[in-house]
Amino acid sequence: MSDFLTAFFALHHGLPRQGVGSDATTRRLLELAGPLPARPRALDLGCGPGRSALLLAAEAGARVTAVDLHQPFLTELAAAANRRGLTDSIHPVRASMADLPFRDGSFDVIWCEGAVYHIGFDTALRTWKRLLAPGGVLVVTECEWATDNPSGEARAFWAQVPLRDTAHNRAAAREAGYTVEAVFPLPDSDWFDEYYTPLSARLDQADPRDPAMAEAVAASRREIELRRRHGSEYQYTGYVLRREEDDRLRQRLAVPGSDLAASYPPHWLIDNAMGPNPLWLTETLAAAMTLTPGMRVLDLGCGKAITSIFLAREYGVQVWAADLWIDPTPNWERVRAASAADRVVPVKAEAHALPFAEGYFDAIVCVDAYEYFGTDERYLAYLSRFVRPGGQIGVSVPATVTEWDGDVPAHLRDYRDREFHTWHTPQWWRRHWAKTGQVEVERADLLPEAATHWRRWEEAVLAAGGDASEDVVRLLRADAGRTFSFARLIARRTG
Ligand SMILES: C[S@@+](CC[C@H](N)C(=O)[O-])C[C@H]1O[C@@H](n2cnc3c(N)ncnc32)[C@H](O)[C@@H]1O
Numbered sequence: 396m397s398d399f400l401t402a403f404f405a406l407h408h409g410l411p412r413q414g415v416g417s418d419a420t421t422r423r424l425l426e427l428a429g430p431l432p433a434r435p436r437a438l439d440l441g442c443g444p445g446r447s448a449l450l451l452a453a454e455a456g457a458r459v460t461a462v463d464l465h466q467p468f469l470t471e472l473a474a475a476a477n478r479r480g481l482t483d484s485i486h487p488v489r490a491s492m493a494d495l496p497f498r499d500g501s502f503d504v505i506w507c508e509g510a511v512y513h514i515g516f517d518t519a520l521r522t523w524k525r526l527l528a529p530g531g532v533l534v535v536t537e538c539e540w541a542t543d544n545p546s547g548e549a550r551a552f553w554a555q556v557p558l559r560d561t562a563h564n565r566a567a568a569r570e571a572g573y574t575v576e577a578v579f580p581l582p583d584s585d586w587f588d589e590y591y592t593p594l595s596a597r598l599d600q601a602d603p604r605d606p607a608m609a610e611a612v613a614a615s616r617r618e619i620e621l622r623r624r625h626g627s628e629y630q631y632t633g634y635v636l637r638r639e640e641d642d643r644l645r646q647r648l649a650v651p652g653s654d655l656a657a658s659y660p661p662h663w664l665i666d667n668a669m670g671p672n673p674l675w676l677t678e679t680l681a682a683a684m685t686l687t688p689g690m691r692v693l694d695l696g697c698g699k700a701i702t703s704i705f706l707a708r709e710y711g712v713q714v715w716a717a718d719l720w721i722d723p724t725p726n727w728e729r730v731r732a733a734s735a736a737d738r739v740v741p742v743k744a745e746a747h748a749l750p751f752a753e754g755y756f757d758a759i760v761c762v763d764a765y766e767y768f769g770t771d772e773r774y775l776a777y778l779s780r781f782v783r784p785g786g787q788i789g790v791s792v793p794a795t796v797t798e799w800d801g802d803v804p805a806h807l808r809d810y811r812d813r814e815f816h817t818w819h820t821p822q823w824w825r826r827h828w829a830k831t832g833q834v835e836v837e838r839a840d841l842l843p844e845a846a847t848h849w850r851r852w853e854e855a856v857l858a859a860g861g862d863a864s865e866d867v868v869r870l871l872r873a874d875a876g877r878t879f880s881f882a883r884l885i886a887r888r889t890g
Contacts, residue, residue, distance in 0.1 A: 397607075398606075398607035399607050399610055399611055401607065402605065402607040402608040402610070402611035402612075403611045403614075404465070404467070405608070405611075406594070406597050406598070406601060406608075406611055406612070406615065407594070407597075408467070409471075410589075410590070410593050410594060410597070411446070411589040411590075411593060412443070412444075412446055412589045412590050413443035413444060413468070413509075413590075414443065414508065414509030414510070414590060415509050415536070415538075415581060415585050415586050415590055415631045416446070416447070416508050416509055416536065416581065416585050416589070416590075416631070417581075417582075417584070417585045417588060417589055418446065418450055420508075420536075420579075420581050420582070420585055420633065421446070421447045421450045421451075421508070422450070422454070422734070423579060423633075424534050424536075424579060424633045424635065425450075425451070425454070425455055425534075425734050426708075426734040427534075427576070427577040427579060427633070427635045428504065428532045428534055428576075428577075428635050429532070429576070429635075429658075429659060429660050429663070429733075430659065430660065430663050430701070430704055430708075430729070430732060430733030430734075430735075431455060431457070431503055431504055431532070431663075431732040431733065432503050432530070432662075432663060432666065432729075432732060433456065433725060433728035433729045433731075433732050434456050434457070434458060434728055434732070435451075435455060435456070435457045435458070435503040435504050435732050436457070436458055436460075436501065436502050436503045436504070436528070437451050437452075437455075437457040437458065437459045437460070437502065437503065437504045437505075437506060438459075438460050438462065438495075438497070438501075438502040438504070438505045438506065438526065439451065439459055439460070439461045439462065439506045439507070440462050440492045440495075440505065440506065440507040440510060440511075440519075440523075441462070441463060441492055441507055441508075441509070441510025441511070441513060442461035442462060442463050442468070442469075442472060442487075443463060443465075443468050443472075443510070444468045444471040444472050444475070445461055445468070445471070445472030445475060445476070445485070445487075447506055447508050448461040448472060448485055448506075449472070449475060449476065449479065449481065449485070451504075451506065452476070452481045452484035452485055453479065453481060454731065454734075454736065455731055455732050455734070456484075456728050456731040456732055457484065457504070457732070458484050458486075459484060459485050459486065460486045460488055460497070460502075461485055461486065461487045461488065462487075462488050462489075462490050462492060462495065463487070463489065464489065464490070464491055464492075466489055469487035469488075469489055470487075472485065472487050473485070473487050492507070492510070492513060492514055492519070493513075493514045493518070493522070495522075495523075495526065497526055498526075499525045499526065500525070500526070500527065500528045500529070500531075501526060501528065502526050502527060502528060502531060503527075503528050503530070503531050503532070504531060504532050504533075504534065505523055505526060505527060505531070505532075505533045505534070505535075506534050506535075507519070507533075507534070507535045507536070508535075508536045509536055509538075509631065511535050511536075511537055512537065512538065512556050516535075516537055516559075516564060516567055517567050517570075517571065519535070520533070520535075520567065520568060520571035520572075520573065520636070521571045521572075524571065524572055524573070524638065527638055529638070529640075529641065529662050530637075530641055530660050530661065530662025530663060530666075531637070531638065532576075532635060532636065532637050532660070533573065533634075533635075533636040533637075534633065534634070534635055534636075535633070535634050535636070536581065536631050536632065536633045536634070537564060537631065537632055537634070538553075538556075538558055538629060538630070538631050538632075539558055539559060539560055539561055539564060539629065539630060539631075539632050540558045540559065540560045540628065540629055541560075541580075541627065541628055541629055541630040542627070542628045542629075543560075545625070545628045545629070546625050546628060548621065548624070548625060549621060549625040549628045549629060552617070552618070552621050553629070558629060561578060561632055564632070564634065565578065565634075568634060568636050569639075572638065572639050572640075573636035573637060573638060573639055574636070574637050574638075574639050574641075574642045575634060575635070575636060576635040576636065576637055577633075577634070577635035578632060578633070578634055578635075579632065579633040579634075579635075580630050580631070580632050580633075581630065581631040581632065581633060583626060585631065586622055586626070586631075587622075591619045591622060594615060594619070595619060598612050598615055598616060637660070641660070641661060641662065644661040644662070644665075644855070644859055645657065645659075645660070645661040647661075647851075647855045648661050648664065648665075648672060648852065648855050650672065650675040650848045653674070653675045653678045653679065655674070655678050655705070655709050656672065656674035656675045656677070656678045656705070659674055659705070661859075662859075663701070664701065665855075665856050665859055665861040665862075666861065667698075667699040667700075667701045667729065668698075668699075668701065668856075669698040669699060669721075669763070670698075670762075670763040670793075671763070671848070671849045671852045671853065671881070672848065672849075672852045673698070673701060673702045673705075673762050673763060674701065674702065674705050675848065675852075676702075676762045676763060676791040676842075676881065677702045677705050677706065677760065677762050677791070678705075678709075679791070679842055679883055680760060680762070680789040680790075680791050680883060680885070681706070681709070681710060681760075681789075683789070683837075683838055683883060683885050684758060684760075684787050684789045684885060685758075685787065686706070686710040686712050686758060687710075687711075687712075688710065688711030688712065689711065689712070689713065690710075690712045690713065690757040690758060691712070691713050691715070691755060691756050691757050691758075692706055692712045692713065692714045692715070692756060692757065692758045692759070692760055693714075693715050693717060693749075693751070693756045693758075693759045693760070693781060693782075694706060694714050694715065694716050694717065694760050694761070694762070695717050695744075695746060695749075695759060695760070695761040695764060695765075695778075696717070696718060696719070696746065696761055696762070696763070696764020696765070696767065697716040697717060697718045697721075697726070697741075697762075697764075698718055698720075698721055698763075698764070699721055699725070699726060699729060700716040700718070700721070700726040700729055700730060700739065700741055701729070702760070702762045703715075703716035703726075703730070703735075703739045703741075704729065704730060704733040704735045704739060706760065707735045707738035707739050708733070708734070708735055708738075711738075712738070712757075712758075713738050713739075713740075714738060714739045714740070715739075715740050715742055715751070715756075716730070716739050716740065716741045716742065717742045717743075717744035717749070718741075718742075718743065718744070719743070719744065719745050719746070722743065723741035723742055723743050724741075726741035727741045746764075746767075746768045746774075746778075747768065747774075747777065749778075749781055751781050752781075753780045753781060754780070754781070754782070754783045754784070755781060755783075756781055756782045756783065756786060757782070757783060757786050758782065758786055758787045758788070758789065759778065759781065759782050759786070759787075759788045759789070760788075760789050760790075761788075761789070761790045761791070762790075762791045763791060763792065763793065765790045765791075765792050765884075766792045766793060766814070766817060766818060769790065769792070770817060770819070770827075772827070772831075775788075775827075775828055775831050775833060775834065775886075776831050776833050779831075779833045779834055779886075779888045779890075782888050783888070784888050784889070784890065785887060785888065786887070786888050787837075787885060787886065787887050787888075788834065788884075788885070788886050788887075788888070789883070789884070789885045790824075790883075790884040790885075791842075791881060791882070791883055791884075792818070792824070792881070792882050792884070793815070793818050793879065793880075793881055793882075794818055794819060794820060794821060794824075794841060794879070794880050794881055794882035795815070795818050795819060795820055795878055795879060795880070796820065796841065796876075796877065796878055796879070796880055797820060797878070798819065798820055798823060803815075803816065804877075804878060806873055806874065806877070807870070807873070807874065807878065809873075810866070810870050813870070815878075815879065818879075819882075820882070821839035821840050821841055821882045821883075821884065822839065824839050824882060824884050825839035825884075828884065828886055832889075832890070833888065833889065833890050834886035834887060834888055834889055834890075835886060835887050835889050836884070836885070836886045837885045837886060837887055838883060838884065838885040839882065839883075839884050839885075840882065840883055841880045841881065841882055841883075842880065842881045842882070842883055845880040845881040846871065846874070846875070846876035846879055846880050847876065849871060849879070849880075849881065850868065850871040850872065853867050853868045853871060854868055
């Protein structure tokens with residue numbers, strides 16, 4: 396290593412960060428990256444001493460492969476991981492980000508803060524793509540011009556590492572085969588609080604008699620001074636990028652009018668759904684309910700808690716994610732990987748023995764689960780006790796367009812062993828609820844085009860190799876909306 400580089404590393408050794416950023420920005424980018432799979436496989440490139448690697452492991456539950464060329468950074472990271480009990484989650488690897496020794500498709504998230512310029516944005520995006528698993532996401536921060544007319548001074552400084560602007564980098568990302576899901580300009584404080592400010596203190600203490608050190612100090616001072624004088628002309632920008640092929644699946648799963656649901660990563664949705672597009676069903680419920688930030692919401696029969704994560708992320712509510720078959724531990728891992736740990740509480744609960752105080756919830760939501768216990772005439776009287784008077788209960792259930800008497804309709808006879816004989820019309824549910832005298836039924840309707848959306852979901856999941864049955868697809872095709880649909884039921888507790 397040259398004397399200059401040795402002096403440069405000595406100046407930077409032990410700083411909180413080795414570049415522009417903050418934990419708050421890492422968290423924000425994680426949130427923008429959308430829900431990651433539980434215990435995501437992460438690759439942190441140019442990890443330095445590992446601020447982001449440690450955060451990904453500690454907060455998102457990631458298993459992080461942390462790559463850097465500079466061994467002392469990796470040693471520092473390993474020590475920090477050890478101190479924080481994260482040794483099993485952080486694997487430091489000394490390698491060049493230009494030549495990565497990993498198999499195709501082996502990461503759910505690739506992370507690179509303030510380091511991509513080492514090999515160049517375009518090369519990085521092109522060569523790293525093969526490492527992303529289906530549904531994987533690439534998060535990268537890059538320095539860019541923030542003005543069309545940078546000063547001569549700024550231009551001269553950045554001549555070594557020519558900057559581009561956001562429009563140019565967006566286009567480059569698309570060119571490299573990604574969809575740009577989010578673009579986030581890092582705040583100016585990310586340059587100073589954990590980087591330039593502590594570095595400045597070091598510069599003041601450095602030994603000016605050592606020529607290499609004097610040169611390193613002068614270079615750092617020029618850089619910091621430029622930021623002070625011309626900081627509005629350039630910025631760091633975070634990009635959240637997904638493989639463009641994933642976008643085709645996302646579009647295939649999208650239900651018109653359910654734009655929030657359609658923005659979620661399709662593989663995550665397919666891997667964790669336990670019935671037809673639960674986010675579509677949740678969004679249609681939420682659209683007809685009053686859900687405001689901070690409300691306490693019970694998500695009953697939450698399955699793998701993706702509806703709870705969606706409610707927390709999109710409506711800012713606090714969710715108790717209760718389920719019987721799915722254990723709260725994997726749900727907690729999913730919640731953490733979805734940046735929702737502060738708003739979702741996973742619990743194991745049986746619908747008839749809820750471990751909550753009466754009147755505790757502002758709302759109860761139940762997506763594609765109420766049919767398992769709610770046809771019992773006594774059930775609503777029990778459940779409604781847990782919502783405060785005036786609070787809402789919103790339920791989405793598979794439903795029928797008409798009630799039938801006697802034997803099942805002729806075109807469904809081949810499918811006799813299915814549960815559909817327990818399904819009902821919205822009118823049936825309205826009467827079933829209204830006669831308890833505990834609630835005012837505000838809505839009991841069929842979701843528009845539900846049979847088509849349901850069939851398209853099953854077909855898409857099947858085509859993507861997910862958990863759908865050909866039998867259900869045949870049933871929905873044979874029925875063609877004559878019998879099956881989805882109902883939305885919303886009531887307010889009166890008593
Ligand atoms: C079809 S899955 C739907 C899960 C989730 N809402 C979704 O749409 O992905 C039905 C869920 O209802 C839950 N469930 C069924 N009976 C239950 C009961 N008695 N108490 C609590 N949960 C129950 C199951 O554990 C299961 O996760």
